[in-house]
Amino acid sequence: xxxVTQSQPEMSVQEAETVTLSCTYDTSESDYYLFWYxxxxxRQMILVIRQEAYKxxxxxxxxxxxxxxxxxxxxxxxxxxxxxxDAAMYFCAYRSADNNNDMRFGAGTRLTVKP
Amino acid sequence: DAMVIQNPRYQVTQFGxxxxxxxxQTLNHNVMYWYQQKSSQAPKLLFHYYDKDFNNExxxxxxxxxxxxxxxxxxxxxxxxxxxDAAMYLCATSRxxxxxxxxxxxxxxxxxx
Numbered sequence: 001x002x003x004v005t006q007s008q009p010e011m012s013v014q015e016a017e018t019v020t021l022s023c024t025y026d027t028s029e030s031d032y033y034l035f036w037y038x039x040x041x042x043r044q045m046i047l048v049i050r051q052e053a054y055k056x057x058x059x060x061x062x063x064x065x066x067x068x069x070x071x072x073x074x075x076x077x078x079x080x081x082x083x084x085x086d087a088a089m090y091f092c093a094y095r096s097a098d099n100n101n102d103m104r105f106g107a108g109t110r111l112t113v114k115p
Numbered sequence: 116d117a118m119v120i121q122n123p124r125y126q127v128t129q130f131g132x133x134x135x136x137x138x139x140q141t142l143n144h145n146v147m148y149w150y151q152q153k154s155s156q157a158p159k160l161l162f163h164y165y166d167k168d169f170n171n172e173x174x175x176x177x178x179x180x181x182x183x184x185x186x187x188x189x190x191x192x193x194x195x196x197x198x199x200d201a202a203m204y205l206c207a208t209s210r211x212x213x214x215x216x217x218x219x220x221x222x223x224x225x226x227x228x
Contacts, residue, residue, distance in 0.1 A: 004157075033214040044119075044221040045158075045205065052214070091157060097214055102172070105157035 002027045004094050006106035013082045014114050020067075021077045021109045023092030031097035034068065034075045039108075040088040048090070051075065053097075079111075087113045118142070119220035121206050127226045128196050136191040136223045138206030146212060147189040149181060150205040152222070158205055164189060165212060193225075201227045 003026045013019035025034070036048040051059045051068050058066050063080045079086055092106040120139045128134040138147065146165050150158035162171045164183045178200070180192040193200055203222045209215040 035216070037219075045219040047216055047218075050216060095214060102160055103217060105159075107157050108155070 002029070002032075002094050002096070002104050004092055004104045004106040006090075006092055006109050008109045009107070010110045010112070012112040012114060013079070013086075015084060016081055018078060018080045019082055019111065021079075021090050021092075021111065023075045023077070023106055025073050025075065025092075025094050025104075027073070027094065027096075029096055029098075033095045033097060034066075035093040035095065035103075036064070036066070036075075036077045037091045037093060037105075038086075038088045039091065040085075045091070049077065082113050084113050084115060087111055119206055119208055119218055121204075121220040121223050123223060124221060125224050125226070127228060128193075129228050130198065131195045134193050134196055134225065136193075136204050136206075136225070138189045138191070138220055139187050140206075140208045140218075140220075141187070142208055142210070142218065143186065144208035144210050144218075145186075146209045146215070147183060148207040148209075148217065149179075149189070149191050150207065152203040152205055154202075161191070196225070196227045198227050201225055 005024045032053045034051045037045045038048045039045040049061045049064050065078045067076045089108045091108045095103045122137050148163040149161045152158040161175045182190045203224050205222045206220040207217040209217045
C-alpha cells in the first residue's frame with residue numbers, strides 16, 4: 001500500500017520569505033498523481049497544486065511550486081513571498097492513476113507565518 | 116458559486132444516539148467521498164460513491180453507513196456513535212474517478228457526549 005510521509009509536523013516562516021515543506025511517498029506504481037492541499041483553521045480544504053507523475057516539469061501555481069523528484073519519491077512544496085493568509089495545515093496526498101479511488105494523505109505540516 | 120456544502124457545521128450527539136450528517140454539491144460530480152479527520156491527523160477515507168455504486172473501505176467500521184439518494188446529496192449515518200467517533204467529517208467530490216481532483220466541503224465537527 002502507498003504511504004505518504006510529511007516529516008515536518010510544524011514549520012514557520014517570516015512574512016515575505018520562502019519556505020519549503022517536505023513530502024515523501026512510497027509506491028510501486030509508475031503512474032500516479034500528487035497533490036498539496038491547504039486547510040486553514042476552521043476552513044475547508046482546498047487544492048494548492050497538483051503534479052502528474054508522467055510529467056517531468058514541476059508544477060507551478062503563482063507563488064506555489066513543487067520540486068518533484070520521481071526517482072527519490074519526493075514531492076516538496078515551495079511557497080515564495082509568504083503571506084499571512086498562507087498560515088494553514090498543509091497536506092501532501094497521493095492518488096493512483098487507476099480506478100482505485102483511495103487518496104492517501106500525509107499527516108500534515110502546520111505552517112505559521114510570522115509578521 | 117458551485118460548491119460542496121455540509122450541514123450542519125457542528126453536531127452534538129449523545130453516546131449511542133444515531134446521527135446523520137449531510138453533504139450536497141452543485142458541481143454535478145459523479146463521485147462523492149466521506150472522510151473522517153481526527154484532531155491533528157490526516158483525513159481517512161471511509162467510503163465513496165461512484166454514481167450509485169457504493170464502495171466501502173475495508174477498515175471502515177460497520178457503525179458507519181452512507182446513502183446517496185441522488186447525484187447532489189450524500190448522507191453519512193452513524194448508527195451508534197461512540198466517544199471515539201468524535202471528529203471532523205469531510206465530504207468531497209470529484210468529477211470522475213482518478214485522477215480527478217477532489218473538492219472538499221467545510222466539514223461537520225461531531226461531538227459525542
